[in-house]
Amino acid sequence: MWKYIGKRCLYMLGILLLLSFLVFAVYNLLPVDKAADMAMQEIAANKNLNYAERYLYWQRKYGLDGGLLTRYLRWFGLKSFYDGSFNGLLQGNLGTSVAYGKPVLEVVKEPLLNTVFLNGFGAVEALGITIPLGIFCAQKKGSKRDVAVQVGTIVGYSMPVFIIAILFIWLFAVKLNIFPVSGMSSVGKDYVGFRAFLDRLYHFALPLMVMTFCSLGGMTRYVRASMIDALRQDFIRTARAKGLRENVVVRSHAWRHALIPVVSLIIGWFLGIFSGSIMIENIFGLNGLGKVYFDALTANDNEIVLAMQMFYIFLALIGNLLVDLAYGLVDPRIRL
Secondary structure, three states, X not given: OHHHHHHHHHHHHHHHHHHHHHHHHHHHOOOXXXXXXHHHHHHHHOOOXXXXXXXXXXXXXXXXXXXXXXXHHHHHOXXXXXXXXXXXXXXXXXXXXXXXXXXXXXXXXXXXXXXXXXXXXXXXXXXXHHHHHHHHHHHOOOOHHHHHHHHHHHHHHHXXXXXXXXXXXXXXXXXXXXXXXXXXXXXXXXXXXXXXXHHHHHHHHHHHHHHHHHHHHHHHHHXXXXXXXXXXXXXXXXXXXXXXXXXXXXHHHHHHHHHHHHHHHHHHHHHHHHHOOHHHHHHOOOOOHHHHHHHHHHOOOHHHHHHHHHHHHHHXXXXXXXXXXXXXXXXXXXXX
C-alpha cells in the first residue's frame, strides 16, 4: 500500500509540474504586463522619472525579466530573483493581486471559508437526501412514486441553475418574504458570536436550497441506477433465499456493492466544494471563491487566477488518489 502511494505521489508531482508550466505559459500569452503598468503609474505621478529604468526595476521586482522558463522557475520558487531571494509557490508566496493590492493568500482566505461553509452544508444536505431517495426508488422501481421522483429529478437536472435560483428568489424572498434576496449578513446589524453565525445561516439558507435542489437530479439517478444493478446480482438472490430481512439485504449487501461506482462521485463532490459555485455566489452576492475567480478573470488579475488554477489541479490529483484508495476500502476484492 505505502509503496503504491509513494509511486502515485511521484507520478502526481510530475503531472503537477507539467500542468503548472502549461498553465503559466498560457496566462503569459495574455497582453498583461504589470511591470509596464507600474512604471506608467510612476511616470504619470513624476514626469522626471525614466520609463526604461522604472520598467526594468519592476520587471526584476516581479521576476518578469528573462525568458518564459526563467520566469516560470521564479514563479514556482525554483530560481532566485534579481536580488538572490527565492519567493515563489514553494516558499508559500502566491503573488500579489493587482486589483486588490494585497497578497493572494489574504484575498482568498475569507472567500475560501465562505465557500467551504456554503458548499459543505449543501453537499451534506444533498447526500442526506439523494442516497436514501435513490435507494428507495431502486427498491420501488416502476412504482408511481418512483416515476414521480424520476420526473422531478429530470426537471431539476434539465433546468439551468440561474433559472432555479430566480424561481426560488421569486417564491421565498419576494412572495413569501421568508429569506433575504442576497447578501451575507443583515444590513445595519453588528452581530457577534453565535448570533452572527445564525444570521449567516439565515442568509445562506436560500442559496443552500438552490444548491441542494440542483444536486438532487443527477445524484439521485446515479444512486438509483447503481442500486438497481446491485439488486440484480446473484449474491442478492442468495441472501434473500437464506431468509435475510430486506433491510439487511439492502443495507449490508446491495448498498456495499452499489457504493463502488458512487464513491468516486461522492469524493469528487466533496473536493469540488473548493472550486466554488460561481453562478450561485454571483446571483446571491456571496463573497466566495467562485466570485473571486470570476472577478479575477474579468480584471486580468493573473496572480489570483494562477494561484487558484494550481489549487484546483492539486485537488484533482489528490482526489484521484483518494478515489483509488477508497475503492480498495469499499471493495475487499480490489487490491492495489
